Amino acid sequence: MKKWTIRVTLTFAVLLMIAYALFQLSKSRTYQLFGELTNRVDTNEKVVALTLDDGPTEKTDEVLKVLKEADVKATFFVTGAELKQHPEEGKKIAQAGHELGNHSYSHTRMVLKSPSFIKDEIEKTDQLIRDTGYQKEILFRPPNGKKLVFLPYYLSQHNRKTIMWDIEPDSYEDIGSNSDKIVQHVKENVKSGSIILLHVMYKNREESLKSIKGVVESLREQGYTFRTVSELLTEKK
Numbered sequence: 001m002k003k004w005t006i007r008v009t010l011t012f013a014v015l016l017m018i019a020y021a022l023f024q025l026s027k028s029r030t031y032q033l034f035g036e037l038t039n040r041v042d043t044n045e046k047v048v049a050l051t052l053d054d055g056p057t058e059k060t061d062e063v064l065k066v067l068k069e070a071d072v073k074a075t076f077f078v079t080g081a082e083l084k085q086h087p088e089e090g091k092k093i094a095q096a097g098h099e100l101g102n103h104s105y106s107h108t109r110m111v112l113k114s115p116s117f118i119k120d121e122i123e124k125t126d127q128l129i130r131d132t133g134y135q136k137e138i139l140f141r142p143p144n145g146k147k148l149v150f151l152p153y154y155l156s157q158h159n160r161k162t163i164m165w166d167i168e169p170d171s172y173e174d175i176g177s178n179s180d181k182i183v184q185h186v187k188e189n190v191k192s193g194s195i196i197l198l199h200v201m202y203k204n205r206e207e208s209l210k211s212i213k214g215v216v217e218s219l220r221e222q223g224y225t226f227r228t229v230s231e232l233l234t235e236k237k
C-alpha cells in the first residue's frame with residue numbers, strides 16, 4: 001500500500017473507534033461525563049423502585065388503578081408534550097401520591113443537540129410537572145437513556161439527578177411480550193436498590209401493565225418493599 005493510503009486507512013479506523021466509544025458512552029447506564037448518574041442505589045436494605053416511562057396518556061386511569069390495587073407508589077417519568085396533551089392525567093398521578101420525573105419534552109435523543117434546545121426541553125417539562133401540583137424534587141431520565149455532553153452538563157450545573165435503571169424487562173421483545181416472563185425476569189435479576197423500568201402507557205404495552213401485579217407480589221414474597229426513586233436515594237449506604 002502507498003503511504004497515503006495507509007494514513008487514510010488509519011485515520012478512518014481511529015475515527016471509527018472514537019465514534020464507537022462515544023456511542024457506547026451516550027447509552028451507558030452507569031457513567032456520564034458530568035454530574036450524578038444512578039442506575040441502582042447501593043444499599044443493604046431490601047428496597048426497590050418501580051419506574052414507569054412515557055405518557056401520561058389516556059391509559060393513566062387504568063395504570064393508577066393497577067398501582068392502587070397493588071398498593072404501590074411508583075415514579076412516573078413523563079414527557080412534557082404528553083403532559084401538555086393530558087394535563088388532567090398528570091394531576092391524577094400527582095394526587096395519587098406517586099412521584100413525577102422529567103423525561104424531556106419531545107422524547108428526542110438528547111445527543112448532538114444544542115444547549116438551548118436541551119434547556120428548553122427540561123424547563124418546559126418541569127413547568128408542566130409543577131402545573132400538576134407536584135411539589136417535590138424533580139428527577140430526570142433521558143429519553144432512550146441517551147446523553148452525551150450538553151445534557152449531563154446542564155443537569156449537573158443545575159444540581160439535577162439523572163436516573164437510569166438496572167432492570168428493563170420490556171426492552172427485550174421475547175420477554176416484553178409476555179407478562180409472566182416479565183415477572184420472571186424481574187424476580188431473577190432484582191437486587192437491593194434496583195430500579196425497575198416498565199413502559200405501560202401505550203396500547204401495545206398491555207403485557208407490561210399486566211405484569212405489575214405479579215412483579216409486586218413476587219418481590220414482596222422475597223422480602224422487598226417498594227419506594228419511589230427519591231425515597232430509594234435516601235437509602236444509599
Ligand SMILES: [Zn+2]
Pocket residue numbers: 053054103107143144
Ligand atoms: Zn421513554
